[in-house]
Amino acid sequence: MRKQTSIGDYISVKTAKREEKGILLESHEPGILLLKLDSGYNIGIKQSDVKKIKLLKKAGKEEQFMKIKHSGKNRIDMIITGGTISSRLDSKTGGVKSLTSPESLLNLFPKLADIVDIRKIEVPFMKLSENMEEKDWIKLSKVVEKSLNDKDCQGVIITHGTDTLHYTSSALSFIFGKLNKPVVLTYSQRSSDRGSSDAKLNLECSAYVALSDIAEVVLVGHASINDDFCYVLQGNKVRKLHSSRRDAFKPVNCRPIAKVFPSGQIEVFRNYNKRNNKKIKADAVFSNKTALLKFYPGQNPEILEHYIKKKYKGIVIEMFGLGHVSENFIPEIKRAVKSGVIICAASQTIFGRLDPYVYSTGRELLKAGVVFLDDMLAETAFVKLSWLLGHKNKGREVVKQDMLKNFYGEFNPRLGVGFLE
Secondary structure, three states, X not given: OHHHOOOOOEEEEEEOOOEEEEEEEOOOOOOEEEEEEOOOOEEEEEXXXXXXXXXXXXOOOOOOOOOOOOOOOOEEEEEEOOOHHHEEEXXXXXXXXXXXXXXXXXXXXXXHHHHOEEEEEEOOOOOOHHHOOHHHHHHHXXXXXXXXXXXXXXXXXXXXXXXXXXXXXXXXXXXXXXXXXXXXXXXXXXXXXXXXXXXXXXXXXXXXXXXXXXXXXXXXXXXXXXXXXXXXXXXXXXXXXXXXXXXXXXXXXXXXXXXXXXXXXXXXXXXXXXXXXXXXXXXXXXXXXXXXXXXXXXXXXXXXXXXXXOOOOEEEEEEEXXXXXXXXXXXXXXXXXXXXXXXXXXXXXXXXXXXXXXXXXXXXXHXXXXXXXXXXXXXXXXXHHHHHHOOOOOOHHHHHHHHOOOOOOOOOOOOOOXXXX
């Protein structure tokens, strides 16, 4: 009965006590039959307990891909950078591996080809998102720039890992500013070949947004754990707020731009930059002498000495509450500012805004030259500071002033209650 099956087959395994269904994985433990269940979890079953194995579905041949059609209408470009959304089950390890060809992603989601004509697929690199660096943002932006300036391209979809997706979306928002067509970043929390994958809805909704009038850098993903609709979220006002849920990304201190349904209907919540014909130029420069530091109780202020010695140009500090650190941290902050380091304050609370005038600690930091960034997310602040410092012609005081300018909606002048207000 075992000889009729092979690694990657979907099978049913019956023992005296139960029946399990799943994908047959390669087991490295003698006498153990290893299955990946529909839930995504792996289970080991003693072969001596197995009464019957039934083949339910043979493993697909990965090299058989759907052909990309070209209708000449609704044409978009897709850029694949890696992450779970561009991964599928590896039957040998039980984990996931990168898709061996971009077309294999379309093979898993044939409806995508009914919504848009994917003009071309670019793979500038394949990286797990935790390995992303400033140089990757720059490389990615060069590919996006070509698509934005091609009249045959209606929009761009970028697939990306979740862990640093909001850093990349923020970086692209500063690199491009006001766009001429949509740049849509999307993701999945579960590999694309799993029945519970969120990739299908995310990709299909992203395709509709890429054809829409929303000429912004946006993140499109599940609005809830259900497959009902997705949110369209502003690229520099969004954060990953759950490690594994489908609706991991939420708007912070602002409303979603819109919601998009599987039918293609888009319900708009607020104003956005609209599609136009202007030429786009990527302003892709970043400084690698920028840091993001989280303040914690009892933190040794000597950490700032490290950044001073390493000649860092700017540091964003996630502070408590309205913008506070312990009293023993303030002298070292003053010394860092005097040495030429730009110190910016963001809040650890994520939601809400800073106010240095409420308590004496905040007023002292403000007097020392710390730049308080109101409701700007710490990750966005880090990216923005790195981007500004990458411009060699900008002096220190100009950078400090620019950190307080609302370039592309990174500040929200009015905060409501809850992320949908």
